[in-house]
Amino acid sequence: MRVFAYNRILLLIIAAGLIASLVIAGQRHAVEVHNSQVDMAMDYDSLRNLAEREGLDFGEVLQQFKSAGITSLAIYDTTFEKLTRAGKVIAVYGSDIIANYHSGALNSILWRQAVDLGAIDPAYTYIIGRDLDSYEEAKGDLIRRLGEDRVKSFSIGDAEVLEVKAQFGAFMSMPIGISTAELETAKDAGFLILARPFNFQKCTVEDVRAVFDRIEGYPISEIVFDGPEILGASDCIDVTATEFKKRGLILGVIEHTSQLQFYPQTGMPELAQKIGYNKVARLYAVPKDEQPRLQIGTLVNRWSTTDRERNIRINLFRTFEKPAPDMTLLETNLKYISETRDKLKTYGYTFGRADTFENYYPNKILRLLVIIGALAAAILYLSLISRRVNANPNSQLIILAVLSVVAAVPILMGAGGKVRLVAALMSANLFPALAVIWQLDRLRFNRPANLSTAQLILAGVLALLVTSALSMIGAAYLSGALSDVEFFLEFQIFRGIKLTFILPLILVGFAFLQRFNVIDEVRLNVPATQQIKEMLNATVTVKVLLGIFAVIGAFVVLIARSGHTAGMPVSGAEIQIRSMLEQFFYARPRSKEIFIGHPAFVLAIAAFLQRFPKSICLGLTILATVGQSSMVETFAHMRTPILMSFLRGVDGVLPGAAIGAVLVLLINFVWRKEFN
Secondary structure, eight states: OOOOOOHHHHHHHHHHHHHHHHHHHHHHHHHHTTTEEEEEEHHHHHHHHHHHTTTTOHHHHHHHHHHHOOOOEEEEEHHHHHHHHHEEEEEEEHHHHHHHHTTTTTOHHHHHHHHHTOOOOOEEEEESSSSHHHHHHHHHHHHHHHHHTTTTEEEEETEEEEOOOHHHHHTTTTEEEEOOOHHHHHHTOOOEEEEEBBBOOTHHHHHHHHHHHHHTTTTTEEOOOOOOOOOOTTOHHHHHHHHHHHHHHEEEEEEEEESSSSSEEEEEEOOOOOOOOGGGGEOOOTTTTTTGSSSSHHHHHHHHHHHSSOEEEEEEEOOSOOOOTTHHHHHHHHHHHHHHHHHHTTOOOOOOOOOOOOOOOOOHHHHHHHHHHHHHHHHHHHHHHHHHHHHHHHHHHHHHHHHHHHHHHHHHTOOOHHHHHHHHHHHHHHHHHHHHHHHHHHHHOOOOOSSHHHHHHHHHHHHHHHHHHHHHHHHHHHHHHHHHHHHHTSSOOOOOTTTTHHHHHHHHHHHHHHOOOOOOSSSSSSHHHHHHHHHHOOOOOOOHHHHHHHHHHHHHHHHHHOOOSSSOOEEEEEHHHHHHHHHHSOOOOOOOOIIIIHHHHHHHHHHHHTTHHHHHHEEEEEEHHHHHHHHHGGGEEEESSSHHHHHHHHHHHHHHHHHHHHHHHHHHHHHHHHHH
8 A cells, every 4th residue: 555654844834824814914913903994984975964864964864873883974075965965055047047047037137237248158167155164165176177168257246156167966966075064063963974975087296295285173073085096096106195194194995796705996096005004094994785675684794793703993984864663764774883882892893083903924934934834845745746745845845945935035125025925825725625535544554443323423523623724834834924914905816716615635646546556446547547547538427427527516506605605596595504603603604614514524534434335435525625615715705804803713623513413323323224
């Protein structure tokens, strides 16, 4: 029987890398636990609309939402539509003035004279002030937005009128600038202010400074730019960065609806880098078309999961547009906010300006030890599938030394981003495979017969616990290779998610065939390549062919459902199961672990010990590897705190083992009943 030796020096190097990974993990955890303050924000306009709909005083509504937990009001650039509705100005289309003139509805003699003199252009818009402060501010903002050549002032009697060369509909919704009146209202009500300015066309240095001068002296919690560009894109980003740093402001970046990275805003990555990632916080808002379909309780749980699992520190709430049963619209929204706040409190969150990460980058030597350990794991795997490599331990070390030098140069120079990603990819795929392979080697030389059902279950559970612990070494390595503030905030991401669901299965499958003959168990030491060739040349029945298609279909579903975005929808039944698991566990175990991988692992051990056909053992081993690789792959989502990723993996092991134990009991019961 072919024996594969484990190179002890490689194992020692892997152990050194593990220690370095655990040191980085401890540092990462310390960084994450100090990032626990959430900004509970709501749109200023949404609350004003709510007050108007309910016939309530706006100031009283603001105080009720402040008491419910809202800490910041999001204030956007105002528009002439909003100013007109608020009675601050009057905006009229030139064609409407002329139409009223001809219909007799234009009573003002002065305005009729203006029409007679041809001073009114039907294609232009005309602005009349009612509130002097608001009018003067809007006039200045309008000139800054459109330029003096498109904004002309003239008098009709004692009143100043602005003639704007702009089509009425587009003009009324055009953002012109943040309203000082709204800033004052929010400040006087005791709120922080989430400023959401819109960029200028052909933005200038003066435009950027004007925006920051407007918000000077107000309690700004964060700035989250509105629209497809940041303020100053693309020629004045340096000025924007300078203004941020001068005031110590926090940049909010909006999570993409796919939950992968961010809503694309031109200039945002550059600005984040210039001001420092320690001044960046992630924002989430429930999609507008999705919220009406969800109940308050569902949304409360979503916010809890979002803040805990995705490092969201700015919660931008939308108001419900329809009241819940037996509640007013105001009561519905107050209940939504207060229950979310209370739920987050139970997890230790505080509320105010969004917390941010420190500029964390691990020590280069620690990182290098992790990289070298991952390389050692790759060489160890090669030695466990190749007799030639396994028989030359010195050659293994020479190869490792050469690769380590190549990797060390960029890492020690402060670069090495691609080297780190390769090391992370190797860690995610190799360590689960090595853990399972080690278990296979144990089973080759330790196969007692005539074990009781209890002994089979105990052997399976213990093997699962040990193998899972070994797989978690890969999780530590993966985290150690990638951990830094850019990955926490998802400015950098791990791009090997799909591969980590397939490659470990291939690695384990090939190693299995190097150890066992699946086609003909009488022959020993048949190379894996020879077995694969015989399988491809084998004649199969339609029944077997349908089974192969079923397996392929299952793997297609597995891959389509993996990663940051779901390639196919989740069924209602699975959503209910997930909700139930979330109630029982600190971090919900992944379905592929608790319901597939871990039960299959217990079954695989029982199948080996009871000398089932190796084809069955191979299938169960492949399924068992799914659970092990999934545990490690969880850590590839670097935005999720490391403690939560660890507990998610741990929480799935014992329930999965319990399901496997029940399956062993049932199979043994049916087996004995059939053959006794």
